[in-house]
Amino acid sequence: MSHSLVFVLGSAPHGSSRAREGLDAVLAASAVCEDIVVFFEGDGVWQLLKDQSPTEIMQRNVLPTYGLLDLYEVEELFVDRQALRDRQLSIDHLAIKITEIDAKQFYLKHANAHAIVRF
Template identity: 45%
Template sequence: MNRIGFVFQSSPHSTTKGREGLDAILAASAYSEDIHIFFIGDGVLQLLENQQPEQILSRDYISGFKMLALYDLEEIFVCQTALSNRGLQANNLNIDVDVIPNQQINEKLAQCAQVMVF
């Protein structure tokens, strides 16, 4: 099966995109093992640890990203520029990721046969 890319570019809890993207990844993992996941722009905020969505009466789907390892989804990339622009580092995130520059993000996205953006 062809490589599928999932791109998160929206901040968490402002829309349902993050939760829908996570659900789509978990569903697609039943059919494909060649999945790459990208967090760019405000999407890096999806992975911030210690979020308290219940304070805004939102569902805590963020902890669901920890399940990616259980599904053997290890190709998870975070944009280095997006992190630094927000004053963040990889140790601020709730899962292990590969922090890479924009150029590598673009190269890896180009290798995906299908790309879904959330």
């Protein structure tokens, strides 16, 4: 049985605090758990888009914080291939190094995770 802690980030980066809270939870959990997995699906893929200008809509720019994931040793990062396609995006549009995967494959692989937390 896998003891990974899986975070599914599916919220758009602005308009609510869910995306920021999800990222904060991932970073906090990494202090007590060695096996953190992050999956971006749905509108969550917008969180990773390069060249965002959130200050123009009076939002905090959290994109640089994603660079801390590597420092916190959160290395298993995945993005839903279909979510990218649905939004006419590709991996090249994203600001961090991440692995594309089909959602079904992802959930099958992590079906025995210790917990799955959604934001």
